[in-house]
Amino acid sequence: MIASPLEAHLVDRIAALPDVEVLFAPALLPATRYPSDHRGVDGFSRDAAGEARWNELLADAEVFFGVPGDTGPTLAAAIARAPALRWVQGTAAGAGEQVRYARLAPADLERITFTSAAGIHGGMLAEFAFYGLLALRKDAARLERIRAARSWEHFAMDELYGSTIAVVGMGGIGAAVAQRARAFGMHVIGVARTAHPNPLVDETVAIDAAADAYRRADTIVVTLPGTESTRGLIDRATIESWKPSMVFINVGRGSVVDEAALIDALTAGSIRGAVLDVFEAEPLPPDNPLWTLSNVVFSPHTAALSIRENQRIVDLFCDNVRRYAAGEQLRNVVNVKEFY
Numbered sequence: 001m002i003a004s005p006l007e008a009h010l011v012d013r014i015a016a017l018p019d020v021e022v023l024f025a026p027a028l029l030p031a032t033r034y035p036s037d038h039r040g041v042d043g044f045s046r047d048a049a050g051e052a053r054w055n056e057l058l059a060d061a062e063v064f065f066g067v068p069g070d071t072g073p074t075l076a077a078a079i080a081r082a083p084a085l086r087w088v089q090g091t092a093a094g095a096g097e098q099v100r101y102a103r104l105a106p107a108d109l110e111r112i113t114f115t116s117a118a119g120i121h122g123g124m125l126a127e128f129a130f131y132g133l134l135a136l137r138k139d140a141a142r143l144e145r146i147r148a149a150r151s152w153e154h155f156a157m158d159e160l161y162g163s164t165i166a167v168v169g170m171g172g173i174g175a176a177v178a179q180r181a182r183a184f185g186m187h188v189i190g191v192a193r194t195a196h197p198n199p200l201v202d203e204t205v206a207i208d209a210a211a212d213a214y215r216r217a218d219t220i221v222v223t224l225p226g227t228e229s230t231r232g233l234i235d236r237a238t239i240e241s242w243k244p245s246m247v248f249i250n251v252g253r254g255s256v257v258d259e260a261a262l263i264d265a266l267t268a269g270s271i272r273g274a275v276l277d278v279f280e281a282e283p284l285p286p287d288n289p290l291w292t293l294s295n296v297v298f299s300p301h302t303a304a305l306s307i308r309e310n311q312r313i314v315d316l317f318c319d320n321v322r323r324y325a326a327g328e329q330l331r332n333v334v335n336v337k338e339f340y
Helices: 008-015 048-060 072-079 095-102 106-111 122-137 140-149 172-183 211-216 236-240 259-268 309-326
Strands: 063-065 087-089 113-115 164-168 187-192 203-206 219-222 247-250 273-276 296-298
Touching (some): 008 309, 063 309, 122 172, 122 247, 122 273, 164 211, 259 273
Parallel strands (some): 063 087, 164 187, 164 219
């Protein structure tokens, strides 16, 4: 069952797989706000006949492509009407969080396999990280002031070459960041669960022994998921140990960072700046200082989204369908104890 908005030509790709019957009723799905939107327009609802037909599709579905409604509670509501369901392919790298907030019964977690779209968004998030890093290192705000004043003012710019970057989390996003950092001639420290060597980085340190790496770094990029084990990992003491040249980048989850301590450092100017796609509370409250701090490059958790996103997710899904039919291990299975 196509359970979230998807372009018809991509549905056709799924339908062309051997021994697959696709349940697809686009009139029962919301219109999209932008390409590869999985939630759709606000205020969408079905009439009584549409809701009845939707429930019939849910009852017949063995597999969902997408999370119905794109939230935990709407996923739970759909699962309650889907007794034959055995697998849900999420469209987000953080699909585990949706499963967490669905608060499913143990029996549902046992009978249904959940897979995420992890790895799909790494390139986009790495590009955003370097967009923000370059904007701060090259002082884009100062360049705009110079242009506005027509002043022809010269100043010495900072550079990435030869600087040190610590990439916290060496999954798909971290790997994409490390590859691009290498291309800029940066010294790359991979911060991972263990200190096993990684060909993508110059050195690897274990995450529980990374304090010295954080002190040495000119840039830190967090790519970690939001779990109980990562909550508050970048704490006030860590932030206070950073160089004044530090640019902090978070494209993982806001819960990993002590946001109040980060705001204090940014406000005081004790670090160079921050590049943020994720936040402790989302949407970010209107009175949060991160909206207006001049040394913050800001995205409202949209940096991973791409016009090619659905194409990449369908590529992943088609491979997983083949694996599912063959009884093989699926890619990106969500851990339903830690929900990532």
